[in-house]
Amino acid sequence: MKLLDVKSGKKVCIVGFQGSRGVELKLRQLGLLPGDTAKVIRHAPLGGPLLVEFKGRRIALGRGIAVKILVEEV
Amino acid sequence: MRFALIGQPNCGKSTLFNHVAGYKAETGNFAGTTVTYIESKILVSGKKYHLVDLPGTYSLSGMNPAEKVTLQYLTSREVSVIINVVDASHLAQGLGLTVELLEMQKPLVVALNMMDEAAREGMTIDIPELQGLLGTPVVPLIASKGRGVRNLFVTAHYVAKQDNSPERLTYAKDLEEVILEIAGNLDGKAAMLEPEPFAIKLLEGDMQWQDQIHDEYPQLLPKLNHAQLMIEQTRGQSADWVISGERQALATNLASAVVVQGERRVSWRDRIDDILLHPVFGYVALVLIMFLFFQIVYGIGSILEPPLLNIFSQLEVFLDNLIGADTLLGASLIGIVQGIAGGVAIVFPYLVPFLLGLGFLEDIGYLPRIAFLMDTLMKRIGLHGNAIVPFILGYGCNVPAVMSTRMLENRRDRFLAAALSTLVPCAARIAVVFGLVAFYLGPTVALAIYFFNLVVIAITGRILSGLLPEKTPGLILEMPVYRIPTIRTIIHKTWFRLHEFVVEAWPILIAGSLVLAILIFYNLDNFINSLVRPITWILGLPAAVGLPLIFGILRKELSLVMLYQALGGVEFSEVLTSVQLITYAVFVVFYIPCLATLAVLKRELGIRNMVIITLLTVVIAMIAAQIARLLAIIIL
Numbered sequence: 001m002k003l004l005d006v007k008s009g010k011k012v013c014i015v016g017f018q019g020s021r022g023v024e025l026k027l028r029q030l031g032l033l034p035g036d037t038a039k040v041i042r043h044a045p046l047g048g049p050l051l052v053e054f055k056g057r058r059i060a061l062g063r064g065i066a067v068k069i070l071v072e073e074v
Numbered sequence: 075m076r077f078a079l080i081g082q083p084n085c086g087k088s089t090l091f092n093h094v095a096g097y098k099a100e101t102g103n104f105a106g107t108t109v110t111y112i113e114s115k116i117l118v119s120g121k122k123y124h125l126v127d128l129p130g131t132y133s134l135s136g137m138n139p140a141e142k143v144t145l146q147y148l149t150s151r152e153v154s155v156i157i158n159v160v161d162a163s164h165l166a167q168g169l170g171l172t173v174e175l176l177e178m179q180k181p182l183v184v185a186l187n188m189m190d191e192a193a194r195e196g197m198t199i200d201i202p203e204l205q206g207l208l209g210t211p212v213v214p215l216i217a218s219k220g221r222g223v224r225n226l227f228v229t230a231h232y233v234a235k236q237d238n239s240p241e242r243l244t245y246a247k248d249l250e251e252v253i254l255e256i257a258g259n260l261d262g263k264a265a266m267l268e269p270e271p272f273a274i275k276l277l278e279g280d281m282q283w284q285d286q287i288h289d290e291y292p293q294l295l296p297k298l299n300h301a302q303l304m305i306e307q308t309r310g311q312s313a314d315w316v317i318s319g320e321r322q323a324l325a326t327n328l329a330s331a332v333v334v335q336g337e338r339r340v341s342w343r344d345r346i347d348d349i350l351l352h353p354v355f356g357y358v359a360l361v362l363i364m365f366l367f368f369q370i371v372y373g374i375g376s377i378l379e380p381p382l383l384n385i386f387s388q389l390e391v392f393l394d395n396l397i398g399a400d401t402l403l404g405a406s407l408i409g410i411v412q413g414i415a416g417g418v419a420i421v422f423p424y425l426v427p428f429l430l431g432l433g434f435l436e437d438i439g440y441l442p443r444i445a446f447l448m449d450t451l452m453k454r455i456g457l458h459g460n461a462i463v464p465f466i467l468g469y470g471c472n473v474p475a476v477m478s479t480r481m482l483e484n485r486r487d488r489f490l491a492a493a494l495s496t497l498v499p500c501a502a503r504i505a506v507v508f509g510l511v512a513f514y515l516g517p518t519v520a521l522a523i524y525f526f527n528l529v530v531i532a533i534t535g536r537i538l539s540g541l542l543p544e545k546t547p548g549l550i551l552e553m554p555v556y557r558i559p560t561i562r563t564i565i566h567k568t569w570f571r572l573h574e575f576v577v578e579a580w581p582i583l584i585a586g587s588l589v590l591a592i593l594i595f596y597n598l599d600n601f602i603n604s605l606v607r608p609i610t611w612i613l614g615l616p617a618a619v620g621l622p623l624i625f626g627i628l629r630k631e632l633s634l635v636m637l638y639q640a641l642g643g644v645e646f647s648e649v650l651t652s653v654q655l656i657t658y659a660v661f662v663v664f665y666i667p668c669l670a671t672l673a674v675l676k677r678e679l680g681i682r683n684m685v686i687i688t689l690l691t692v693v694i695a696m697i698a699a700q701i702a703r704l705l706a707i708i709i710l
Binding site: 025042 | 133135164318347353446453459548550553
């Protein structure tokens with residue numbers, strides 16, 4: 001499933017990335033790698049970004065980004 | 075001796091730089107990019123050094139302008155020691171860059187910054203152990219409080235004297251074999267890099283290096299392609315991916331070897347986002363915080379402004395009596411005084427508290443939260459949440475608004491955000507709207523003009539973003555932990571920004587004021603009115619408003635002050651109809667940014683974009699004023 005479809009408060013495991021290299025690279029550099037667990041803290045209303053926590057950091061991801069991140073619920 | 079500061083974004087690198095350089099930095103543009111590095115001479119323990127603050131970067135892959143600048147600087151300049159600033163509270167990610175820097179085989183010192191932050195996270199870091207594993211000195215640091223700074227530079231000085239380069243960390247066996255094979259073909263003459271780091275960069279497929287070997291080592295290219303293919307076949311991923319993955323793995327192992335993770339102290343900083351980013355309360359808080367912010371700024375400004383203006387008007391009277399406003403000298407001097415007054419009495423009372431408040435919001439970490447909340451709205455006009463900041467600033471003054479577009483990554487976003495934020499009515503234009511519309515027609519009409527302004531900005535944003543299709547995929551923005559700012563940094567920051575205004579915009583204001591004084595002295599005001607007549611005629615306004623409109627370019631309040639003189643010193647409502655008052659006010663809200671804003675636009679985006687934005691505002695002002703006029707005729 002896609003990170004975008006994960007409900008707030010749920011923990012997921014990153015499976016992989018789709019789409020452009022640039023996005024994946026930027027996420028990797030922020031420390032988000034396949035196999036990592038991440039927690040969706042909240043979705044901003046009206047199609048806004050997601051707030052995701054991993055490795056003690058909180059990152060806002062636009063929906064265009066979140067739709068390209070493949071995850072599994074844990 | 076030259077030290078280069080390098081680190082990932084938001085690791086406190088610039089805090090360290092400003093701590094030792096004292097905001098005396100000169101900025102320099104690297105050819106063709108907006109990304110800058112800052113260099114300064116510093117004095118630590120009686121010794122002088124050159125210190126360079128390179129743009130924050132996650133890696134040296136040369137993917138974006140900031141990374142390119144950093145890599146070019148490190149390979150082409152005489153850097154005695156690289157000081158790698160690492161955020162200790164996010165050690166694993168920070169060390170990713172350290173591993174890459176070790177590959178460069180240049181003298182290196184690791185500054186482990188934000189040790190207080192790490193302690194709060196419950197982390198204990200074994201520094202001697204990390205030093206041993208990296209083979210390079212590691213210095214603990216709390217840059218915001220200046221702790222460890224002296225020790226850092228003493229260490230850097232010692233490392234520079236020794237001129238010992240650390241060994242790079244080794245990768246998996248198969249990868250090492252390929253690296254050594256490629257490196258065997260290089261002689262260390264190219265690119266100012268040693269054979270091994272050069273081989274790694276080549277395997278990563280960096281275009282700028284590939285071109286170079288095409289010329290200098292033509293026989294290497296097929297070998298390189300073969301090696302990349304080999305890696306891809308055995309690992310199932312492209313070579314650059316394998317290498318960056320290895321780096322991350324090394325960094326993660328390093329971090330887990332030296333960090334003891336204790337109990338995390340839960341504090342107010344964890345709870346506060348539950349409110350500030352809440353789908354309902356978050357927006358309530360945003361409105362409250364912004365309201366409070368502007369109330370305070372205007373409160374301070376409106377207390378300071380009248381006495382300051384009074385001083386200058388007394389000075390004008392004094393000059394009139396002494397030399398006479400009817401002589402060229404007298405008129406010119408009064409013009410200069412008016413220009414100085416514009417800076418001192420209008421801008422300073424509002425700009426200083428505004429910048430102080432902004433510095434506070436910035437340092438505490440609230441601005442990224444606003445970006446998070448406003449992303450949806452900003453997407454509608456073709457921008458990301460990050461671009462909300464210039465808009466908020468615009469309500470105070472367009473000058474810092476345009477300056478703040480610097481934080482946006484690409485030129486298209488910067489242009490769009492700058493163009494739209496100049497349409498936001500600043501404090502001065504608010505004065506015009508209040509003085510004309512609210513005073514004569516009531517506050518409801520003034521509020522309607524505000525709303526109308528928002529609609530116009532939204533429509534303009536949609537049209538412009540349609541013309542400039544977007545390439546960036548979306549928002550990726552770290553929400554930093556809240557930090558209590560120090561008064562010292564906020565004051566320094568404010569002074570640094572004010573300094574730019576004083577040096578660059580103010581002289582133009584004074585010169586423009588002088589030129590207009592001379593024009594009036596030679597009775598050229600009728601001539602000017604006739605020049606602007608086509609515009610005033612289309613808008614159904616009397617010819618006499620031409621001069622106040624021209625003056626308004628200098629300083630927006632002058633559109634109000636000069637109108638009084640231009641109309642012969644009578645009540646506006648006796649000369650202008652309600653419809654004309656509204657048309658005039660709406661035109662003033664949108665047309666040509668003031669001189670100070672134009673100066674900043676030119677510096678930030680270049681003269682061409684400045685002209686484009688200026689013409690754009692005239693067109694928008696004409697259309698908006700016509701629409702407002704029609705609406706006023708229908709409704710009133």
